[in-house]
Amino acid sequence: MSGVTGPPATERRFPPAPERGTPTRWYRHRVFLVAVGVVVVIGVAVLTDLPTPTSRANDAKGENAVIGEINADVAPCLFSVREAFTLYADETSGRLSASNRAQIPALLRDDQTACSYTDDSIFELSDIDVSGSAAGKQVSQAVNTVTVWATSDALGAIEDVQALSSRAADHKARAQLQVQLRLLAEDRAKATAEIDTAGKILRTKLATLDVSTESLPSVAR
DSSP, X not given: OOXXXXXXXXXXXXXXXXXXXXXXXXXXXXXXXXXXXXXXXXXXXXXXXXXXXXXXXXXXXXXXHHHHHHHHHHHHHHHHHHHHHHXXXXXXXXXXXXXXXXXXXXXXXXXXXXXXXTSHHHHHHHTOOOOSSHHHHXXXXXXXXXXXXIIIIIHHHHHHHHHHHHOTTOHHHHHHHHHHXXXXXXHHHHHHHHHHHHHHHHTSOOOOOOOOOTTXXXXXX
């Protein structure tokens, strides 16, 4: 049976076997390939982590959203401060009935809780996420200031009212209350100034912080 056959085995050419001791080319070394892979991964991570430019309008929108969140989170504490002073003013006026006066200690305890870290709103206030822009850094400082306003100034004022409600002649509590009232005003002004600075950076008027205690009933010195 005839057919086409290839050259005899003696005439076939095979690729030469590599010589022993011939070094592997440098770009085929496992160490080199791993190093290249690491560099590529790091490069991608750095590029994806770089801040992306944000327009002033978008930045202002984001900062206003944060201010709205601050106001929402601090609102229960702000209400509680006002309630604590109103309760104390009503109690010292002599117009409350005995049954109403009996409810004041429990109400003041609730007010105290509303301005402490045990309250979900205060915890969320302290954990607000703010952008890293120049304006965002100012708003972030305002978040910290309002947190101090609530957990130190307002909480301290309510505790002093509690002490005075139990013992009207507690001169130490009365003096401390005056200090807390001053701190409430100072930290409110500080937080407002930080928001104003953020607005100047963005060349716009940002939303207003709602931590005003100007309408609080007066407390006798």
